[in-house]
Amino acid sequence: MSDSSRLRIAVQKKGRLSDDSIALLKAIGIKLQIRDRLLIAHSTNQPIDLLLVRDDDIPGLVMDGVVDLGFIGQNELEEKMLERQAAGKKAEYIELRRLDYGGCRLSIAVPNEMDYQGIQSLQGKKVATTYPFLLERFFKEKNINASTVMLTGSVEVAPRAGVADAICDLVSTGATLEANGLQEADEIFVSKAVFIQRAGEMPEAKQALISKMLPRMDGVTQAKESKYIMLHAPKAYLEQVKSLLPGSENPTVLPLSGNDNLVAIHVVSPETLFWETMEKLKALGCSSILVMPIEKMMS
Ligand code: ATP
Ligand code: MG
Structure with a gap:
């Protein structure tokens, strides 16, 4: 059952952090079959096992090196660290990423x-x-x-x-x-929720897998915060339009066939467009303004 070559990740079994943590693992391409009431879930496409436990247990499991990685709230992590320090127990971990949930x-x-x-x-x-x-x-x-x-x-x-x-x-x-x-x-x-790793040596293959997971996680987080914006804009107001679009120093500007006055603008924006901005764009003569979610990103 316990195969030490497989990466072990502790996740809250049920509660405020479990859905987001499992969704994040799935979003970075880890296939999981989670059956109710089981403590362990195996990935079907990666050498990864999930340990589904109460969140109180996660800091200790990571600090004792029972699991390699864990998703946990900073409140619980800091509390358990102080508790273990007071008891003279090992209280080390590496914070890999701060996550955008569990606030x-x-x-x-x-x-x-x-x-x-x-x-x-x-x-x-x-x-x-x-x-x-x-x-x-x-x-x-x-x-x-x-x-x-x-x-x-x-x-x-x-x-x-x-x-x-x-x-x-x-x-x-x-x-x-x-x-x-x-x-x-x-x-x-x-x-907020954080993604942590146990301190100490990590076998090369496991470390390589972690190194692959992190940029994918960043891509998922970045994509969640970003939007793909498309619109038609009057050529004459191109500069004003660009200045209204967040993060659009170099948008893609394309000609529209059969119309010399308008161009199509495509931009990946680090934030959404507020209604107020869309109304300003419309007042400048823009049309077909679309704000779309992005699923994945890699820069
Ligand atoms: P468990 O059975 O796993 O011990 P729990 O009851 O301790 O569950 P939850 O209520 O699921 O825990 O909360 C888990 C974590 O979610 C908290 O420690 C905290 O980091 C985060 N969290 C986010 N929002 C809240 C909130 N409004 N109230 C409590 N915890 C929150
Ligand atoms: Mg708890």
Whole structure:
């Protein structure tokens, strides 16, 4: 079952990071057959195995060298690193790429009725969190003498349950906080998903495979952020039109058969065209303005 020549990648089995991580692997050409409830999934076209686990386990699996690579949120990674350092365990890894998903922030939130006058208001208070090491580091930096209460779930109900005075939890929209009568008071850590590698020697064949994966990942990320823009523009306003198109120093300009006044412009833009810009282009006499997604890129 465990073949050490195959690259092992740890991915969250179920949760906020799993779909995007698996989609990214598929997008870079790795064919995967993922069956429910199985811990391991083999790629059918690459010497790659996925280990599908809880996200809490991923930093440790990478730092212990049980897997070669992992997709993980920076919040979880940093927390586990501090925890392992405190326990005298190996806490090394190599960050290969920051990814464009899994964005969230670890914030302190307090009950709406609390008279919060800045972080000093937490002096002597109890704060419930799943991230005690990150929180304690923050308190230390700010010279706050507060105690942390470790909870692995339902952190947001801790103040109402009388378990703590405030909480420190992950937030993306703030809807959960609002629903629980809490307000965000201080942001302590901003996080995104990252792709990491274990420290230490890597067999040549595995390293070669990783080196092939990374530019493909960059291509997928870049393509997601880019758009292919096509339009017809009046020759007379070519310079004005170009200045409205983002990232178009050297667009492709093509003649239109049977029309000497118009040209076709094609450009790969690092960002989308906003409606406002499209309206300005139209006002200059442009027509047939198309903004299209790009699937893959390699420069
Ligand atoms: P598991 O069962 O794997 O332990 P979990 O409940 O710990 O799952 P999820 O809620 O799936 O974890 O979140 C996984 C990661 O997704 C978080 O650690 C964080 O990096 C990221 N994330 C992005 N947005 C949010 C959010 N709004 N709330 C929580 N986590 C978020
Ligand atoms: Mg978890």
